[in-house]
Amino acid sequence: MADGGFDFSPGAQVPLFGAxxxxxxxxxxxxxxxxDSPVADLLKADSEWHKSTVKAPxxxxxxxxxxxxxxxxxxxxMLGGARKALIQSFGTEPQPVVEHCLAANRIRKERDVKLTFVMGVFGLLFLPGLLLWLAAFQLRRSLAGAQSKRAGALGTTVLVAAGGLAVLFLIKLPFTGFWSIYLRAMVIAPVIGWVWARQICETTAKDLRERWEGLLTGGAVGAKIPExxxxxxxxxxxxxxxxxLARLTAEQRSNLVFYAGPKGILGMGTRWGSWHLAEELVPADPGKEINPFRSWDVIRAIHDQLRLLERGPLHTxxxxxxxxxxxxxxxxxxxxxxxGRPEDSNTDAFQIKGHEIQRICNEQQFGSGNRHYLGVQFVLWDGQLVITLMVTVTVLHHTLRVEVTGHALGPVHSLFTTKPEAKKKxxxxxxxxxxxxxxxLPLVEPLEVVRLxxxxxxxxxxxxxxYLGGKVVLxxxxGLRHAWAAKPWRHRFMADDALRAATPVLRVVHxxxxRVLAENGVNTENFGxxxxxxxxxxxxxxxSKADVYDA
Structure with missing residues (x-):
């Protein structure tokens, strides 16, 4: 039902931006x-395990x-009709990010409508001249893009030479009458169109930069998507x-995550620590048997205690x-x-139902199949640090094992936190x-006007x-969050927060x-x-890299 026409939202809602x-x-x-920076900069922000690519134009x-x-x-x-399943973006709300992408595309679309009109009036009617100017700019761009400074200077020389030939062409023509007027207009019209296009591009660039800066300075920048x-x-x-958008939010709330080996749990980060409590189940009274209990009974007790973590004896x-x-x-x-996310009777709007979770916890502890974990998650530093401690309980023969693992997802790459710099000299x-x-200086350079x-x-x-200009392959x-996440260990306080969280959580779990073992007649001396x-x-x-086994 999750991929059909089901309406996940109860009605008109206000998006909870950054809840x-x-x-x-x-x-x-x-x-x-x-x-408006170069697209290649996005490659610098890739995380260790997730690499995006840019198709060359x-x-x-x-x-x-x-x-x-x-x-x-x-x-x-995120919104394509044939899109694959997404990874949850812990520490962020993906819907506002997608809405801002839609809003940015809408602003650029409005600019492109005006530029298309300019191109039609000053370009299409004078197509030969437009093609000559575009060829000169393309040659200039190709040569200037080379690593050799001489090639860049050569490109500038070519463009200046083209302009000089155009001036000579205007002064003296081998034609008279209508064709002489048209040929002169063919050279001048694209230049006039470029001046108009520059004003359009400058206005839009100012709007986009104000939104860029407003988002990073805490301004109330809303995404306008009337469509x-x-x-x-x-x-x-x-x-x-x-x-x-409703499907995107529902998938973000899914309780199914994926473990990708050394990459850790996708969206939660790699496993940096693991602690195991495994001892034999021995009756406290040799003359009696242990009261029968299941893994879910232990997990439920741990769950109730973890919800009280914010309470402490001191007001500090x-x-x-x-x-x-x-x-x-x-x-x-x-x-x-x-x-792949299952869509069967055991799921509802990407959520695996409670009875199925309980069955997995009690029965799927060995061999193939999904596993159950109880997670306690802290979203800190305004979403820049996500600390997740996962607890699993298994009972094999006479051995009960309680395992606590630590996962940490660091801040988004610094590329995304850089503010726009004013262009000046x-x-x-x-x-x-x-x-x-x-x-x-103008926000939009002359070559940028031609490109737009x-x-x-x-x-x-x-x-x-x-096809002509290339694109980014994600x-x-x-998942929006883990694709561009940096390591938290480079930030002293973030690293301290991740390490400090492990000790109290581990003690509460134990x-x-x-307590559950003692209530069911188990000798807890070895466990203690x-x-x-x-x-x-x-x-x-x-x-440490707990998922990288040195074997």
Missing amino acids: AGQTAATSALSSAAYR KLSLFEPNLGEAFARAVQVR AVPQNPNETSAERLRQG GGFPTPSVNHWVVAPIGEGSTEV EVSKSVKFWETKEVA AARAPLTWFPPILD PEPF QAAI TRSTFLSGAVQGATP
Whole structure:
């Protein structure tokens, strides 16, 4: 039912942008949709395990910038009709990010409508001259893009020479009458169109940069997407978009996650620590048997105690309210490029039902199949740090094993947190030449105007534009958060928070488990001794690659 026409939302809703203190990471990722830096910069932000690629353009004149490529790639991947399953973005809200991508594409679409009109009036009617100018700019762009500075200088020389020949062409022509007028207009009209196009591009660039800066400075920047609100019952495209956003939110709330070997749990980060409490189940009274109990009984007691983590004997701050959830963890290969979410009677809107979770907890502890974990998750630093501690209980023969593993997802890459820099240069004053002053430069350079004007008519045909200009291919399996997450261990306080969380959680888990064992007639002496040892060992915890076995 999750992929049909089911309406996940009860009605008109206000998007919860950056709920639960997740504004920083969400705003940082959203700002990428408005950026005008080179698209290759996105490759620098890739995490260790997830690499995106940029398809090279056939003609560099049609190459997108970072914002154009990012917004289109995210929109197609998150809302496309044939899209694959997504990985949850812990620490962020993906819907606002997608909405900002839609809003950025809408702003650029409005600009491209105006540029297409300019190209039609000053380009299509004077097509030979337009093609000559575009060829000169393409040659200049190709040569300047080379690593050799001489090639860049040569490109400038070629463009200047082309302009000089155009001037000579205007002065003296071998034709008279109508053709002489048309040939002169053929050279002049694209230049006039370029001046008009520059004003259009400058206005749009200013708007995009204001939104980019507003998101990173905490301004109230909303994503305006009126095309997502159906105006009448027959407007199927708006209804499809609205349902796509609702499906995205429902998938974000899914309680099924995927373990990809050394990559860890996708969306939660790699496993950096693991602590095991495994002892034999021996009756406390040799003359009696142990009261029968199941793994779910232990997990339920641990769950109740973990929900009280924010309470403490002293008024000194401490834990914020954690998120405690039951997770079903599915194993996938390290190199898997897609994941699958079940759609059967045991699931409802991407959520695995409670009775199925309980069955997995009690029965699927050995061999193939999914496993059950109880997770306690802290979203800190405005969503920049996600600490997840996963608890699993298994009973094999006479041995009960309680395992606690630590996962940490670091902040989004610094690329997404950089603010726009004003374009200016320092020049000498005209009178007091020994002093300098800063002069503001246009936001859009001359070559950038040509690129935007050349791309504008093709934006109506995205596949053709992707073929000519290239595009970004997002890493799979894709999730907004983990694809561009940095390691938390480079930030001293973030590393401290991750390490400090392990000790109290481990102790709460052990106390709850031992209490259940004692209530059911189990001798807890060995469990208590082992728990004391682990409580001392966890205090000296250091992050490691626990999923990389040196065998």
